[in-house]
Amino acid sequence: MTSLWSRVEPLLSQVQKPARYIGCxxxxxxxxxxxxxxxxxxxxxxxxxxxxxxxxxQILYEILNERDDAAAERAYAPWGDLxxxxxxxDVGLFSIDTHRHAASxxxxxxxxxxxxxxxxxxxxxxxxxxxxxTEHRRLEDPFVVIGGHCAFNPEPLxxxxxxxxxxxxxxxxxxxxxxxHHWKQRGSPSREEALRALATIDGVYVPSLYDVTYNGPRLVxxxxxxxxxxATVDKRTVADLGEWPYPKRPLAPxxxxxxxxxxVEIFRGCTRGCRFCQAGMITRPVRERPPxxxxxxxxxxxxxxxxxEVSLTSLSTADFSDIGGVIDGIQxxxxxxxxTTVNLPSLRVDAFTVGLAGQVAAGRRSGLTFAPEAGSxxxxxxxxxxxxxxxxxxxxxxxxxxxxxxxxxxFLTGLPTETDEDTLGIAELARNCVEIGKRYTGRASVTVxxxxxxxxxxxxxxxxxxxxxxxxxxxxxxxxxxxxxxxxVQLKWHDPAAxxxxxxxxxxxxxxxxxxxxxxxxxxxFQEWGEHxxxxxxxxxxxxxxxxxxxxxxxxxxxxxxxxxxxxxxxLHKDFLWDDWRDALDGHGLEDCRWTPCYDCxxxxxxxxxxxxxxxSAPAGGSQGTGQDLxxxxxxPVALSVxxxxxxxxxxxxx
Amino acid sequence: MDEPVTTRVxxxxxxxxxxxxxxxxxxxxxWERALRKTGLPVAxxxxxxxxxxxxxxxxxxxxxxxxxxxLDVELTDAVDIDALPAQLAAALPDGFDVVASQALxxxxxxxxxxxxxxxxELFAPWLTAEHHAQAAExxxxxSTLPIDRVRKGVRARDDVRxxxxxxxxxxxxxxxxxxxxxxxxxxxxxxxxxxxxxxxSSEPFVAVRALRTHQWIEHDEVRREVISLPTDVPVPTPVxx
Numbered sequence: 001m002t003s004l005w006s007r008v009e010p011l012l013s014q015v016q017k018p019a020r021y022i023g024c025x026x027x028x029x030x031x032x033x034x035x036x037x038x039x040x041x042x043x044x045x046x047x048x049x050x051x052x053x054x055x056x057x058q059i060l061y062e063i064l065n066e067r068d069d070a071a072a073e074r075a076y077a078p079w080g081d082l083x084x085x086x087x088x089x090d091v092g093l094f095s096i097d098t099h100r101h102a103a104s105x106x107x108x109x110x111x112x113x114x115x116x117x118x119x120x121x122x123x124x125x126x127x128x129x130x131x132x133x134t135e136h137r138r139l140e141d142p143f144v145v146i147g148g149h150c151a152f153n154p155e156p157l158x159x160x161x162x163x164x165x166x167x168x169x170x171x172x173x174x175x176x177x178x179x180x181h182h183w184k185q186r187g188s189p190s191r192e193e194a195l196r197a198l199a200t201i202d203g204v205y206v207p208s209l210y211d212v213t214y215n216g217p218r219l220v221x222x223x224x225x226x227x228x229x230x231a232t233v234d235k236r237t238v239a240d241l242g243e244w245p246y247p248k249r250p251l252a253p254x255x256x257x258x259x260x261x262x263x264v265e266i267f268r269g270c271t272r273g274c275r276f277c278q279a280g281m282i283t284r285p286v287r288e289r290p291p292x293x294x295x296x297x298x299x300x301x302x303x304x305x306x307x308x309e310v311s312l313t314s315l316s317t318a319d320f321s322d323i324g325g326v327i328d329g330i331q332x333x334x335x336x337x338x339x340t341t342v343n344l345p346s347l348r349v350d351a352f353t354v355g356l357a358g359q360v361a362a363g364r365r366s367g368l369t370f371a372p373e374a375g376s377x378x379x380x381x382x383x384x385x386x387x388x389x390x391x392x393x394x395x396x397x398x399x400x401x402x403x404x405x406x407x408x409x410x411f412l413t414g415l416p417t418e419t420d421e422d423t424l425g426i427a428e429l430a431r432n433c434v435e436i437g438k439r440y441t442g443r444a445s446v447t448v449x450x451x452x453x454x455x456x457x458x459x460x461x462x463x464x465x466x467x468x469x470x471x472x473x474x475x476x477x478x479x480x481x482x483x484x485x486x487x488x489v490q491l492k493w494h495d496p497a498a499x500x501x502x503x504x505x506x507x508x509x510x511x512x513x514x515x516x517x518x519x520x521x522x523x524x525x526f527q528e529w530g531e532h533x534x535x536x537x538x539x540x541x542x543x544x545x546x547x548x549x550x551x552x553x554x555x556x557x558x559x560x561x562x563x564x565x566x567x568x569x570x571x572l573h574k575d576f577l578w579d580d581w582r583d584a585l586d587g588h589g590l591e592d593c594r595w596t597p598c599y600d601c602x603x604x605x606x607x608x609x610x611x612x613x614x615x616x617s618a619p620a621g622g623s624q625g626t627g628q629d630l631x632x633x634x635x636x637p638v639a640l641s642v643x644x645x646x647x648x649x650x651x652x653x654x655x
Numbered sequence: 656m657d658e659p660v661t662t663r664v665x666x667x668x669x670x671x672x673x674x675x676x677x678x679x680x681x682x683x684x685x686w687e688r689a690l691r692k693t694g695l696p697v698a699x700x701x702x703x704x705x706x707x708x709x710x711x712x713x714x715x716x717x718x719x720x721x722x723x724x725x726l727d728v729e730l731t732d733a734v735d736i737d738a739l740p741a742q743l744a745a746a747l748p749d750g751f752d753v754v755a756s757q758a759l760x761x762x763x764x765x766x767x768x769x770x771x772x773x774x775x776e777l778f779a780p781w782l783t784a785e786h787h788a789q790a791a792e793x794x795x796x797x798s799t800l801p802i803d804r805v806r807k808g809v810r811a812r813d814d815v816r817x818x819x820x821x822x823x824x825x826x827x828x829x830x831x832x833x834x835x836x837x838x839x840x841x842x843x844x845x846x847x848x849x850x851x852x853x854x855x856s857s858e859p860f861v862a863v864r865a866l867r868t869h870q871w872i873e874h875d876e877v878r879r880e881v882i883s884l885p886t887d888v889p890v891p892t893p894v895x896x
Contacts, residue, residue: 005673010862012676012718013718013862014862018676018717018718019676019677019678019681019717021676022673022674022676022677023673024673024674024748024749024750025748026688026748252688254674254677254681254685254748255677255678255681256680256681256684302691303692304692305688305692306687306688306689306690306691306692306746307688307691308691
């Protein structure tokens with residue numbers, strides 16, 4: 001029996017939201033399995049609602065199913081009600097496409113976007129009936145693989161995953177398939193042999209092939225155990241996004257999910273150089289999708305799914321060279337019942353951006369979100385998010401003048417060099433924005449959303465000691481007391497306890513694995529969910545393993561210290577990161593290298609790749625210290641630089 | 656000002672198999688997307704957030720299957736009504752099959768107000784004709800059928816006997832005609848009334864399944880289906896468990 005459906009179906013009558021377990025989406029396939037094919041179970045360690053829209057998973061699902069030597073299905077973390085039924089009825093984790101048992105796949109590959117999902121990874125592997133630790137896995141067990149941003153420090157999961165994949169997945173997933181296909185053709189000789197072969201693929205890290213040495217609490221070295229295993233594993237990078245127009249058949253779910261709309265990725269990578277931002281550091285260089293392809297993907301995607309809303313995704317959407325043209329195109333193409341709504345996430349803070357937002361906001365204008373991240377220009381120079389007060393107030397003025405009544409401002413707290421003056425600066429910015437809004441509407445309000453800063457691997461802030469819970473709470477309460485009587489200003493904050501747990505997993509080494517395992521064994525799944533999160537489980541587990549929260553999370557790390565991810569690289573020179581960290585402490589900003597000379601972070605030069613952008617000059621409003629722009633006040637540039645040739649791309653070489 | 660010319664169409668569709676686990680709200684969203692995919696000229700409401708002018712009949716409980724679901728769609732242009740079922744079925748997920756279409760002429764009452772009763776079939780592998788016959792006899796003989804419900808957080812006891820029009824055993828199924836006017840009886844509640852001794856914790860437990868086979872409009876004691884299917888068309892059968 002290959003399908004578990006007849007055993008799953010009766011259970012679905014007893015659980016909440018059963019539609020998340022049936023598959024059947026537009027774009028879903030019924031793959032043809034065959035013994036010779038490499039079968040992949042692409043898994044997301046959170047609920048269907050969170051995981052279904054994940055673009056990385058959708059892209060790989062499609063690429064694999066187009067191959068003759070592969071078949072791919074999907075799985076998401078079952079909610080607690082179904083999980084206990086699956087355990088008590090001895091059914092186990094299943095794929096939602098054809099309801100196959102997870103353990104019958106050759107590979108279970110997890111997309112890791114957040115550290116607090118790690119316990120769900122262990123839970124899903126266990127629910128699949130696969131031993132959670134790699135050392136206990138048998139020949140017939142699937143290979144457990146991880147990818148996504150968190151895979152850039154896979155050490156906390158090193159004892160639990162057979163391989164971690166760094167960087168863009170489009171090409172490497174084919175390489176892995178070929179290696180495993182070959183291994184299967186030879187009769188699946190031994191697990192070790194497959195792992196040794198996988199380790200020779202660029203971008204693939206096999207933790208079990210490395211020895212780790214410590215000196216007391218200090219990590220001394222992570223060294224390959226065999227000569228053909230690389231000492232350093234580099235990330236994979238797709239040079240031209242235009243060659244990968246995926247997903248071509250986007251998944252449109254039968255039930256509501258978090259981003260319930262078409263998503264089209266317009267560029268990958270970001271060189272604004274915000275020092276806290278891991279995504280910006282590890283996805284360099286910038287690779288824009290050709291605008292014609294963006295238009296085609298939008299038109300095809302809408303026709304295929306029936307959605308009437310499209311999200312143009314990237315790390316800073318207004319930076320796309322032809323953003324104005326693309327939006328015009330969507331609005332011109334809109335046919336059928338009603339216009340297409342365009343969703344622009346990750347917007348810059350400036351008036352130009354508000355102009356774009358105004359162009360796409362059909363009718364009601366309720367809230368607009370900006371992320372200044374820090375309360376003073378001094379601190380914004382430290383984090384290299386060079387938004388000036390005129391930028392922010394200009395954006396606020398444009399927004400309220402154009403009919404918005406509510407602004408949402410994102411800030412981080414616990415940043416390097418942060419003083420109480422910086423914290424109180426947040427309140428000041430918010431109050432000033434409300435004042436600006438009052439000129440236009442009595443309903444003007446500003447919501448400040450405060451997140452605790454967690455230093456991430458492969459960023460200039462990887463050496464920074466995270467603020468303690470007490471310190472984060474003190475700052476949050478300082479701001480709360482200061483905004484209490486500020487009319488029109490609301491404050492929301494992220495739980496500092498969750499920030500601490502994230503900090504443990506973010507920069508942990510292999511010893512943190514046992515902590516994650518303990519938290520999971522104590523029932524700590526769905527730690528991303530407030531109602532399930534338990535700091536107690538994490539601190540108890542740290543104590544039980546004899547590990548210090550202060551040592552792992554809160555102390556400043558030293559220059560000569562071996563970091564747990566030093567043998568893995570996103571191409572950034574460690575010296576570059578260290579110099580950028582020192583510049584940060586000195587309050588020096590760094591320009592966006594898309595439009596200024598290369599400062600040799602190491603990525604383009606090291607990998608022989610380059611930025612792919614349509615315009616060699618910064619678009620209007622493209623700030624970040626380039627000195628070329630900074631539209632202020634209510635001046636909204638009407639058009640962006642136009643591409644010179646419709647099909648070709650002008651390329652700035654070497655960043 | 657002249658009213659714009661519109662075509663109103665009533666469609667009959669099924670919901671069978673895996674998609675029975677989608678909710679009524681999910682189904683509404685699926686229909687909106689399916690209509691956009693076909694590019695049919697669906698009329699929309701005015702205002703800031705225009706919505707397509709479609710209206711659904713009685714909600715089908717999540718997990719329930721049906722051979723007789725309905726919706727009304729307003730179009731801004733004339734369309735080939737006979738071609739609609741095939742066109743729309745292709746745009747909907749497997750299990751949603753559009754089986755009939757009909758133009759609506761003149762003033763019509765909304766589906767929710769028009770339908771007076773529905774027919775359900777209840778079945779489970781562990782229920783026999785004997786069980787069904789006994790349940791039918793017992794429930795029909797009762798003068799009242801009180802059940803406890805929670806409405807807006809308040810406990811209430813309702814008599815649902817008036818909602819039970821007819822019950823009969825038909826092979827492996829209990830066929831129930833239930834009134835939809837007044838205090839309606841949900842199929843899940845009927846299962847609890849009909850098989851009070853079934854134990855959901857017993858192994859292997861398979862829930863009683865409910866299949867809606869008909870929706871009826873009764874006027875002057877004459878009962879007709881909202882849209883009846885031609886007898887020579889094979890009736891789709893539910894996917895077995």
